[in-house]
Amino acid sequence: SLAGVVIAVDGPAAAGKGTLARRLAESLGLSYLDTGLLYRATGRRLLDEGADPADPARAEAAARALTPEDLRRPDLRGPAADRAASAVAAIPAVRAALLDWQRDFGRTHGAVLDGRDIGTVVFPEAPVKLFVTASDEERARRRWLELRGRGVEADPAQVLAELRARDAQDASRATAPMKPAGDALLLDTTALDAEAAFAAAWALVRERLG
Template sequence: MIIAIDGPAAAGKGTLALRLADHYRLNHLDTGLLYRAIGRIMADRGLDLDDPVAAGAVARTLDPADLGHADLRGREAGELASRVAVHPEVRSALVAFQRDFARRAPGAVLDGRDIGTAICPDAEVKIFVTASPEVRARRRTDELRAKGRNVDYERILAEIRERDARDSGRSSAPLKQAPDAAVLDTSALDIDSAFEAAIAIVEAKRA
């Protein structure tokens, strides 16, 4: 079974994907880490993140070990990822990587922004996880403040809206809901309620 989970930043798709993978004993891949790793490598090497040729070269030589860096979960890495993900060269280099992972037994849960539309269009289960920009900005602000970061809610909200526009407007595999995906709006849900709703979606598809 392949479960494709897509959605914008801070909607909760990563947490849901992990819990679903554990629940169904499937492999899990946070595909956003692939782009974060590429952005981080380019930044560390002083490369131009807006250069599609350079970004594509890094993507083609990406090693699975590159996904283990601790700083890939931070806000800065997320912004770097969004910049390199617009390049078709990067996306084409990573398609095979993701599809090979999805085919591993006994199945997989992949979360990202184009899993159900571009990477695994034949996935048995597709869930589009979303929440309002305001809710997502509040979650991200609270998360960062809990880690001791002094961040401004309005700035986080502006960044989230910018990322939404960039991810939805890119020419190659933009962020959008697959026609056959179930929508899960987590704006008013805590993680347990969202997980229960996701389980219900999976079980309905399996039935």
């Protein structure tokens, strides 16, 4: 039985982690948690307060005060929210404040979690870990299309530059940097649409779970 199984899906921005993780969860009857929302909601609280998202004490307090409603806010996407999320995510006390909550979620339901450090820090014992990538240009194209779908005509070069800057920050921070776990399965989706990426991931997951 899959009850209690945790699947980790990590990777850089707009690689298709969420789309894939949600589908895996549905197919396996597991819960799904988008852990990026925790950092986005924390960063958003600081923006609301007019505080610097890189302020450790304010950011920790905001992370500890998160409510389920915060995670449902409609303004958690977009360039300002992206930057604020990455800034608070570099603060060790913020990550510590969110750790138990993520672990409890996974342990209670069995779940697919997507983020940056699920396979390395949150659930290093997860039996299945995927690290989803795609070229920078393809990921920027996907994010640009998403923005357009929300009525935002962004500058493609700026979307690419912001995505690269955020990946660099996420990969270089001292605490829980974005990186594949040693036993992660790498899935390059540059040439795969969401359907093909799911099919490839499904085969890998079936193989690992036996």
